[in-house]
Amino acid sequence: MNLPIIFLLFQTFENYKLYEQNKVKGLFVQGYADIAGDLYELRQYLLAKIIWDTNTDVEAVTNDFLNGFYGNASPFVKKYLDLLIQNQKKSNRYLNIYTNPIESRNTFLSPEAMDQYDQLISQAEMISKDEPVIAKRILKLRLALEYVYFEQAKFYGKEPHRMYQKNGDSFSVRDNLENRIQDFVKKGSDFGIYELSEDGLSPEEYRIQWNYIAKNNVTKHLGETLKYKFETQPSQNFNAKKERGLNDGIKGYKDINLNWTGWYDENAEISIDCNNIDFNSLQFQCLEDQRHWIFLPKKIILKGFRNQKWEVIKEQKKKQSTENQTTNIKEYKFLNINFHVFDKIKIILIPEQKLPVWRERKNKKPMLMLDEIVLTQK
Numbered sequence: 001m002n003l004p005i006i007f008l009l010f011q012t013f014e015n016y017k018l019y020e021q022n023k024v025k026g027l028f029v030q031g032y033a034d035i036a037g038d039l040y041e042l043r044q045y046l047l048a049k050i051i052w053d054t055n056t057d058v059e060a061v062t063n064d065f066l067n068g069f070y071g072n073a074s075p076f077v078k079k080y081l082d083l084l085i086q087n088q089k090k091s092n093r094y095l096n097i098y099t100n101p102i103e104s105r106n107t108f109l110s111p112e113a114m115d116q117y118d119q120l121i122s123q124a125e126m127i128s129k130d131e132p133v134i135a136k137r138i139l140k141l142r143l144a145l146e147y148v149y150f151e152q153a154k155f156y157g158k159e160p161h162r163m164y165q166k167n168g169d170s171f172s173v174r175d176n177l178e179n180r181i182q183d184f185v186k187k188g189s190d191f192g193i194y195e196l197s198e199d200g201l202s203p204e205e206y207r208i209q210w211n212y213i214a215k216n217n218v219t220k221h222l223g224e225t226l227k228y229k230f231e232t233q234p235s236q237n238f239n240a241k242k243e244r245g246l247n248d249g250i251k252g253y254k255d256i257n258l259n260w261t262g263w264y265d266e267n268a269e270i271s272i273d274c275n276n277i278d279f280n281s282l283q284f285q286c287l288e289d290q291r292h293w294i295f296l297p298k299k300i301i302l303k304g305f306r307n308q309k310w311e312v313i314k315e316q317k318k319k320q321s322t323e324n325q326t327t328n329i330k331e332y333k334f335l336n337i338n339f340h341v342f343d344k345i346k347i348i349l350i351p352e353q354k355l356p357v358w359r360e361r362k363n364k365k366p367m368l369m370l371d372e373i374v375l376t377q378k
Contacts, residue, residue: 035194209253226277282347285332300349351367
């Protein structure tokens with residue numbers, strides 16, 4: 001895993017004293033094996049020390065290791081670690097082996113915090129530029145920050161800290177970002193990093209995914225200026241941008257953290273004020289990821305509001321679900337409809353009533369995932 005999460009290790013050290021006090025005879029302690037993860041050298045060193053002697057002075061051992069491993073750049077690496085730990089403790093948030101750094105964008109991996117980390121690593125790079133061995137070690141620290149930047153850029157889309165920039169009437173990837181991706185992939189592979197998260201993508205697979213998102217996930221449409229409203233509330237865990245997540249011009253991808261809004265065990269209902277805008281096409285996508293109990297809607301109802309009452313414009317039912325182990329995106333299109341005759345429209349997605357037998361779990365319910373609702377005149 002290539003994420004800056006060293007503080008998790010520090011927070012577990014007291015556990016070893018507890019084990020010793022309670023006469024625990026054996027432990028299975030695991031760090032990185034053959035993946036050159038972020039700060040894995042320090043992690044393995046500290047784990048070995050603390051298992052050997054639970055009274056180890058972690059701060060002193062850390063400082064000794066940093067001085068020996070990062071040489072004249074060690075003061076900046078130490079400041080970087082201290083700041084990470086400080087910000088994480090303040091926010092009381094953490095990353096586990098499956099977590100996307102998008103989830104901590106408002107806490108210890110906020111754009112402001114990332115800028116501070118960047119400055120410290122830049123200072124370490126500057127002071128070690130004439131020492132190839134040290135410079136290479138600092139470079140690996142840089143890769144962890146780059147990964148966070150890239151993931152968050154995909155999330156922000158057209159907003160500040162974004163992936164895209166406007167070029168006339170269209171959008172393209174920000175200057176130099178694609179070069180940074182290429183550099184990240186090459187250097188990650190050079191370090192022997194073959195997956196970027198637990199059971200995740202290789203650097204090369206990440207590049208392919210990135211290029212696909214860059215070319216396909218940005219759109220421009222009439223709904224971006226209209227008022228979208230949740231008539232039923234999404235899950236707090238999958239509602240990062242609120243209503244703006246449905247009309248910010250960024251589509252979802254196969255990663256559930258990227259621009260999906262989710263409803264758990266209830267209808268997804270969204271209304272849109274038409275505001276006399278002339279459009280005749282409405283499109284959106286839904287995610288199917290049965291492994292995570294995300295299923296396509298059982299039924300979709302499209303309604304229009306005029307003359308003080310709602311009327312059904314169109315209904316669409318799904319065929320019976322079949323077992324599927326792959327993650328898929330299904331596009332729904334409602335075309336050649338004169339939406340401008342309505343004051344409002346409402347989209348209702350109805351989930352499966354219960355999980356199918358092959359995914360039944362106690363206390364689990366079906367979930368719906370919806371991305372950008374695109375309105376156009378065709």
